[in-house]
Amino acid sequence: MSEMNRRDALQHLLAVPAGIAIAPDALERAADHVHAALDPQGATQAGTAQPARPRPYVPKQFTPDEWRLVRMLVDYLIPRDARSGSATDAGVPEFMDFMLGEYASMRTWMRNGLGWMHAESRKRFGTSFVSASEAQRREILDAIAFPKRAAADVKAGVEFFNNLRNLTASGFYSSRIGIADLGYIGNRPVAEWKGTPPEVMRKLGL
Amino acid sequence: MSQPRNDLYDVAIVGSGAGGGMAAYQLTKAGARVVLLEAGGMWDNTKDSAMLKMPYDSPRRGASTSDRPFGEWDACIGGWSIPGEPYTKAEGTKFDWWRGRMLGGRTNHWGRISLRFGPDDFKRKSIDGLGDDWPISYDELKPWYDEVDRLIGIFGSVENLPNHPDGLFHPAPAPRYYEHLVKRTSDRMGITCIPARLSVITKPLNGRAPCHYCGQCNRGCMTNSNFSSPNVLIFPAMRTGRLTLLTDAMVREVMTGPDGRATGVSYIDKRTAEDREVRARIVVLAASACESARILLNSKSTRHPNGLANASGVVGKYLTDTTGTDVAGFIPRLVDVPPHNADGVGGGHIYMPWWLDNAKLDFPRGYHIEVWGGLGMPSYGFMGGIQSYPEGGGYGADLKAQYRRYWGATVGFSGRGEMIPNEKSYCELDPEVKDKWGIPVLRFHWEWRDTEYKQVKHMQETFRALIGEMGGEVWSPMPTREQGYGIANGGAIIHELGCVRMGASERDSALNAQCQAWDCDNLFVADGGSFVSQADKNPTWTILALSMRVSDYITRQRRAGAL
Numbered sequence: 001m002s003e004m005n006r007r008d009a010l011q012h013l014l015a016v017p018a019g020i021a022i023a024p025d026a027l028e029r030a031a032d033h034v035h036a037a038l039d040p041q042g043a044t045q046a047g048t049a050q051p052a053r054p055r056p057y058v059p060k061q062f063t064p065d066e067w068r069l070v071r072m073l074v075d076y077l078i079p080r081d082a083r084s085g086s087a088t089d090a091g092v093p094e095f096m097d098f099m100l101g102e103y104a105s106m107r108t109w110m111r112n113g114l115g116w117m118h119a120e121s122r123k124r125f126g127t128s129f130v131s132a133s134e135a136q137r138r139e140i141l142d143a144i145a146f147p148k149r150a151a152a153d154v155k156a157g158v159e160f161f162n163n164l165r166n167l168t169a170s171g172f173y174s175s176r177i178g179i180a181d182l183g184y185i186g187n188r189p190v191a192e193w194k195g196t197p198p199e200v201m202r203k204l205g206l
Numbered sequence: 207m208s209q210p211r212n213d214l215y216d217v218a219i220v221g222s223g224a225g226g227g228m229a230a231y232q233l234t235k236a237g238a239r240v241v242l243l244e245a246g247g248m249w250d251n252t253k254d255s256a257m258l259k260m261p262y263d264s265p266r267r268g269a270s271t272s273d274r275p276f277g278e279w280d281a282c283i284g285g286w287s288i289p290g291e292p293y294t295k296a297e298g299t300k301f302d303w304w305r306g307r308m309l310g311g312r313t314n315h316w317g318r319i320s321l322r323f324g325p326d327d328f329k330r331k332s333i334d335g336l337g338d339d340w341p342i343s344y345d346e347l348k349p350w351y352d353e354v355d356r357l358i359g360i361f362g363s364v365e366n367l368p369n370h371p372d373g374l375f376h377p378a379p380a381p382r383y384y385e386h387l388v389k390r391t392s393d394r395m396g397i398t399c400i401p402a403r404l405s406v407i408t409k410p411l412n413g414r415a416p417c418h419y420c421g422q423c424n425r426g427c428m429t430n431s432n433f434s435s436p437n438v439l440i441f442p443a444m445r446t447g448r449l450t451l452l453t454d455a456m457v458r459e460v461m462t463g464p465d466g467r468a469t470g471v472s473y474i475d476k477r478t479a480e481d482r483e484v485r486a487r488i489v490v491l492a493a494s495a496c497e498s499a500r501i502l503l504n505s506k507s508t509r510h511p512n513g514l515a516n517a518s519g520v521v522g523k524y525l526t527d528t529t530g531t532d533v534a535g536f537i538p539r540l541v542d543v544p545p546h547n548a549d550g551v552g553g554g555h556i557y558m559p560w561w562l563d564n565a566k567l568d569f570p571r572g573y574h575i576e577v578w579g580g581l582g583m584p585s586y587g588f589m590g591g592i593q594s595y596p597e598g599g600g601y602g603a604d605l606k607a608q609y610r611r612y613w614g615a616t617v618g619f620s621g622r623g624e625m626i627p628n629e630k631s632y633c634e635l636d637p638e639v640k641d642k643w644g645i646p647v648l649r650f651h652w653e654w655r656d657t658e659y660k661q662v663k664h665m666q667e668t669f670r671a672l673i674g675e676m677g678g679e680v681w682s683p684m685p686t687r688e689q690g691y692g693i694a695n696g697g698a699i700i701h702e703l704g705c706v707r708m709g710a711s712e713r714d715s716a717l718n719a720q721c722q723a724w725d726c727d728n729l730f731v732a733d734g735g736s737f738v739s740q741a742d743k744n745p746t747w748t749i750l751a752l753s754m755r756v757s758d759y760i761t762r763q764r765r766a767g768a769l
Contacts, residue, residue: 077601098265146599165601166590169609173584174261174268181606182613183545187258187583189418193408193550195380200544206386 061100066114068130077168084181087172095171113160215241218471218486220457223311224746225492225732225753227435232757234446241484243455243473246307251437255426261585268585281426282315283308290642294649301650302697310435317553318432320360320405321743322351324369330739334570336626340738341710341719350751358433359411362403370559376408382548384579384617385556391675398561405433406551423552458645459505460489466509468729474643488728495735496633499705500648503635515716515723521706522634524627526740528701530694531662534618535673535680543614548581560742569660572742573623581614594681621665624740626657652696663691701745706735720759728769732756
């Protein structure tokens, strides 16, 4: 389908027949969004969740210990790789800090779950998760990351990790980094809907 | 908004959704001076819409808020619970009541599926002996459906299917990748699958630009390329200079004179909490089926001791909602779909109208199927529950690969079917509870019957068969009878209809065939309250057609000097 640059988008939006009132600033705003979506290097908009991270973020909901732990955990879930950055690169802990302030139920499972991780590590290794060795950390993660084969006595850890995985994915894949990773290219005006590209039909055998 | 003047309007309309917006448009166009009251605030898609915002434009990433349960950018302000405006439920009743509180009401929320009721849908009792026939036929409503198509616009395809009348359609958009697969699978299984019929325009219409396929209809369209009441009906009505709009106006009751006729409405200005009144020659209620019933039940007087339009006692009765259940599954064939823009319009590009013969089934009436899936904009909730995919969870590089591979490999089906009205499903005034302005609130009673459970069981079995035929795995086990086969709560599909129903006799209906109160000739209902039955179809297009017809009747009666 046709993808548009900012000028084309604006022109499409302006292709409204005379006689109907559309606020010009609304069109400008719409076109700006299109432009920003097309140009991830573009100027950072006000209100964007990922500024250039010049100074350390001070969490409002997490304690300093929880903050260290949650930053470590989200990067175990979504690490940096050849295609894209990590969960912390994408601002996932900051996103979580915001969400915990807004949704009380999230606060509860997060706090209980981080507490469980800490206690489990103390129980197994006599040290916190953050200061445990890489192998020790992976032992706990492997025990809770696969619900179907997890032992009954780590059920609380499994439930927490499911929630944490979901919230990490929400924060990561809704960020600029995550959206670029997936290759999502919608939410923009297209001049003509042409249906599914032939190469996609071929790939799917349709 | 302009201040109410102390003078007499030709018509007072309560509610600015599909029914109220259409009445305001038609009546002002016909020359009437109209006052329109809306319980919520102002809204203008061209200025207020979040169209084209990206998820990272908000720290919430599109998650829901208390007044936007369908996500922070959903156009519709309102929800299942509104502070200060409670409703109650009888013991054992599961019922959810959605209310829009903004200009345009629920037309800011809906999926824009715009299906005409068919000839059989107006005479179901004559066909299967259940419920009641309507006092009007499809042929009587057809010209109004045609007019709605011309005025508002709809895409679809001419199919000549029995009981699924075609409209005056704009071209329908081509299917998305997964919709092609669903279409082929349906064809193999003998399930009728055709292009969707949505009120989204794909050609210029009446000064509105065609759709630009950003996929975010639910946020409100800045170019007015889909239907919502404010931008397509109410603002054009205001440009006649004959419409006075009162927002934040919570209607208490319809006022009547000594002769029992309506004299206007009393309302609370929510901004000042002051009681106010507007006087009008004619009152049209379009506040939503249940809210209109509530206003009528609260409009008690010596002449109308049980409330207005309620001499028969049926106001609040025969409340129905659409039956609904959903099934989704993982489709291995769709793994690793090449990323491409699969947004399209804000809704399905295909659907399945009811295709079976009830004579060969153990339940009456039918359902249609809505299809979902695709490469939608990643936002809050993205691929939740990935531990259900084949790897069973995990973390790290492997997890990241899973998100990439499985994004777009889920397909879901939602059944939307016809409930038979029953005497256990109704609303009434709660004898004690009042809202923050002292207005008595509704108490709901609800019961699904075997007719609905069997229908929903059939939906579940059909959707599971479809997913199986596509080579997929259903996410959830088949719900049991004890789990109601997964039927949604009453009210949850947001198609409440029928508690101010029309009929052929004043003994068992509130309104006559013109949606005019039997016991108050200058009072009309132009929302879903007048419906005698549901159908296997969404109600909005029929609400619009009925409201247009009511407005035409009012206009002709006024010109003839009869009102």
